[in-house]
Amino acid sequence: MTEIVKYSIRKAFEMNSVPEKVTTLGYAPSSDPFIPSKDKNYVFRKELIREVTAFLKSPFGDALYVTGPTGSGKTSGITEIAARLSWPVQQITANGRMELADLVGHHALISPKPGEAPIMKFMYGPLATAMKYGQILLINEIDLADPAELSGLNDVLEGRPLVISQNGGEIIKPHPMFRVVVTGNSTGSGDPTGRYQGVMMQNIAAMDRYRFIKVGYAEAATEMDILGRVAPTLNESIREGMVKTANEIRRLFMGESGDDGEIGVTMSTRTLVRWAKLSLQFRGAPNTLKYALEQALLTRSSKEESEAILRISKDVFGEQWR
Ligand SMILES: Nc1ncnc2c1ncn2[C@@H]1O[C@H](COP(=O)(O)OP(=O)(O)OP(=O)(O)O)[C@@H](O)[C@H]1O
Ligand SMILES: [Mg+2]
Numbered sequence: 001m002t003e004i005v006k007y008s009i010r011k012a013f014e015m016n017s018v019p020e021k022v023t024t025l026g027y028a029p030s031s032d033p034f035i036p037s038k039d040k041n042y043v044f045r046k047e048l049i050r051e052v053t054a055f056l057k058s059p060f061g062d063a064l065y066v067t068g069p070t071g072s073g074k075t076s077g078i079t080e081i082a083a084r085l086s087w088p089v090q091q092i093t094a095n096g097r098m099e100l101a102d103l104v105g106h107h108a109l110i111s112p113k114p115g116e117a118p119i120m121k122f123m124y125g126p127l128a129t130a131m132k133y134g135q136i137l138l139i140n141e142i143d144l145a146d147p148a149e150l151s152g153l154n155d156v157l158e159g160r161p162l163v164i165s166q167n168g169g170e171i172i173k174p175h176p177m178f179r180v181v182v183t184g185n186s187t188g189s190g191d192p193t194g195r196y197q198g199v200m201m202q203n204i205a206a207m208d209r210y211r212f213i214k215v216g217y218a219e220a221a222t223e224m225d226i227l228g229r230v231a232p233t234l235n236e237s238i239r240e241g242m243v244k245t246a247n248e249i250r251r252l253f254m255g256e257s258g259d260d261g262e263i264g265v266t267m268s269t270r271t272l273v274r275w276a277k278l279s280l281q282f283r284g285a286p287n288t289l290k291y292a293l294e295q296a297l298l299t300r301s302s303k304e305e306s307e308a309i310l311r312i313s314k315d316v317f318g319e320q321w322r
Contacts, residue, residue, distance in 0.1 A: 067185070071271060289313070
């Protein structure tokens, strides 16, 4: 087993504003295939680093719930942090049909060697693996899961051992480095806006076992930084226009009170990055920006939404919108 080590936040995340003595936990670098790979263009937000590393270091018996709008950097925030701490991650995405057994494991016919007769063997699922080996269990879109199934996790979230009845009552004690992190667009109390298909209201007792952090869309300066890294050859004024357009679209989506917007689509950081990359790919086409925006967002919007978004873009880009 790899050694548990202390990491200086300043060094691990190249954050010069953080004092050297602020540390978090992780593993010594290794070739474990479950350690997420690093995206060298990733732009870290200080607040997210602070909250997530504090949890990873001292969870105090909690699990972590990361909530925020689509494409804001929840999943990638966790995997990019884990990558720098060499912390292996078991990652799955929940859905309405997910069962606790999918997380725990199942029996399968396995040949010990190629060509040999297969034998029945119990294969650990992501939960059992993470618990046994001290990894992070990352469940995305947790609020799509059936609350009754999710309640089956309650014992484990409280730090109790996992009993695998299907495997002769095997007992897995939680490794001290076992962590549970989940992400979701809602906060587990349903989706009052009706924008996220399939979101279920979660059980209040299950939700009581999480600490919550919010990841909204990054500030303009951070998004400029992201675009500067993924599309460095795009004109700076174009990049500025894109970030501004994205924020105008978000305002229209959110509306006055946050959930009564005029349009039902928004521009996530994911879509913004796609728009910038496509604009480079189709450089030279007539009205490249519009052409790229169509593929990035407009084609999946309604006619009215599309018109509203085009109006915003024209206003923001002025002369450049050709
Ligand atoms: N800080 C960042 N630096 C670089 N790229 C980013 C950053 N934040 C988000 N992105 C881009 O946005 C994409 C989406 O991020 P991510 O998958 O983390 O979103 P999410 O919040 O989990 O969304 P969803 O709710 O849809 O699952 C990433 O693949 C990346 O391209
Ligand atoms: Mg995600």
